[in-house]
Amino acid sequence: HPHSRPRHPGVSTMLPLLLLLLPAAHGIAPLGYRPALTKDPQLEGVKTASTFVVDQPRCVFQNYSNAVIWLVVALNQAASTFNNSAGPGTSETAFQRFPDPVRAYMTLNATLGSYPCPKPDGDIAVLRVGSETSCIRDEMRPSCNGPLPGPGPYRVKFLALEGSVPVAETAWSVPITLREAKPSSTISTTGSGHSPGMIAITTILSILFAILLAGLVAMLFFWGSDSCGSSSTFSKPESVTVRRYNTHHVYDQPAARL
């Protein structure tokens, strides 16, 4: 082997970068948890056109009982550039100014007491991002959990703040893209074709009707004529009775005169 151990190609650039970031990241503990869309239970509304549902961070912030846990919602591209020191409830992170000029906002603040650990069985522990519609335009409520303005994609993470100092953060979620509604004109209502039953009814009835018409024509055409020897087949009820002639009566007369 030419090398005694494999060397990561980027390790030479990684080290100075880490050294640079270390003072800046002083104090924020990265938690391994990654927020995700709720999979259990299966929710029909896990993603709608302007809301989505993530699991609550249960048993994640156990060491931070004094912290307030915020949810950071960011545009996909703005996730990597989010400044953890940006204070919640300021215009820098106000929902009302999202997505332009504010590219990430903070909302859904809660203390550890709202996320008891362990989660009791049967409880549905979810957070619906976008459920508050009353404060969409209320500038006095910058931490409004308002409906998302577009399909995204968005990324979220949880950030724990003690006072105004960030102390812990989770990883960013994978990009979440919301549902987009198609216009109803895309529904094609034409050309389901004709069912075989309908075709059968039409053809058979047409044939029967044609036969009947032909029969009627034949009937009327042969009205006048005694055709096919069928004229006397069915006699009327009040039929003429044939009288019998007594032949003897005729020959008796001349004998009487002589």
Next chain:
Amino acid sequence: MAKSDDCAHILQGLLVFGNVVIGMCGIALTAECIYFVSDPHGLYPLLKATANSDINAAAWIGIFVGLALFALSILGIIGVIKASRTLLLVYIILMLITFAFEMASCITAATHRDSLTPEFFLKQMLDRYQKSEPANNSDSEITKAWDELMLQNHCCGVTGPSDWQEYVSEFRRTHSDADYPWPRKCCVLDAQGLPVNLDGCKLGVPGYFNSNGCYDAISGPANTHAWGVAWFGFAILCWTFCVLLGTMFYWSGIEY
């Protein structure tokens, strides 16, 4: 003579029997079509709004054809027993006219039934349910019909609640997606008509909303309606065909 007398009597008997059956079937057809016209399932507003033929027209024609069949069958019985050429000719011509009308009714019912696809109802629902400015009366009727349908059958949309998410709709224009992912009628309601758990319904938690579509509840009665008119009418017409052929044969054999 005796043999053809017997023949005559048998044919007369068959024709009288045939006409009795036609008369009874006519009454049955009238009763069936009156039942369909009375719209027991409340689907008429949904079926009315079509560009092509109207399934109700087929049922209305069926009512009158049934009565005509009954009257003509009586005429036919009298004509066969009296062996009167005039009566039977009138009978045959009127029966042919009735045959034509019933044929039209059957074909109309069958054709219209073919157009009742899920896509048809989906488009109608998206375009007209809860339309904010109802253009005419039929829009508000469609809204009422859908509400009643979703309430009675515990269903939502045509194929499911996702219909309201997948497509732009009139409903969406007046009801925000965050507050109303789907109409409130899709939620499981309590005795007062309020959702049992509104948040559960909005989230789509199984048990708090109706997850199945209403298409089965619509197409079931609509199919029965259409096939009832079409196939029963077809059966009557086949029988009528045989009776008419026999009558024509009988007519041509009557001496005058």
